[in-house]
Amino acid sequence: MKQEVRLEPPSLLERVIRLVYPAKCMICDSLLREEASLMLCESCHTLLPRCEKGFVKMPSMPYIHQLFAAYYYDEGLDSAIHAMKFNHQPRLSETFGYLLYEEMDKVSYLPDWDMILPVPMHRRKKRERGYNQSELMALSLSRHLKIPVYSDLLIKTRYTRPQSSLKREERLMNLEGAFDVVNDTAIAGKNILLIDDVSTTGTTLNLCAKILYEKGAAFVYAAVIAIVEK
């Protein structure tokens, strides 16, 4: 039986902050109710470009067993995801973690995952930004799915240029050999769900899955907020 999912209401501190900076919809900027948990107004929530394909095999990502995308990438999501990545607002990653769960919960049968792993950020980049948005989303999703997140098992060993700045053929070279697993025993035989914000060419997720399989993972699934339509 499916359990009722609730999001944490805003804390007292968040409510105080909202007196000065009122909570706004992450897509249309309209003002939200003071006690809003999701940073999304009802009409934007209804109009999100839902993917509704469930878990699918992607020819562009041979190492990903199956990929789940909540939405198709569009302008509204683009600015909301950008805000989650660059202006630290924990409510946004919380909102996206919930939205991912909301769409996933419509799938009749979810695989029995042992763990959730966020796509890692190089430690220098994480220090610069202050957080890894995929990790925050994974933590939020984990609370809804009740599956543990391990943020330090899969790591990024090289500081690389942003994938979005590169041509398709440069993307693979940029990331080749950039990921590693810290503790092989911890992932051996495990059923893993990888989390990232957006999938464009799938290079990042595919390379993460490749190293996980090389280190003995049983199955590697992936879930993203949005997929760029080809």
Ligand SMILES: [Zn+2]
């Ligand atoms: Zn809105």
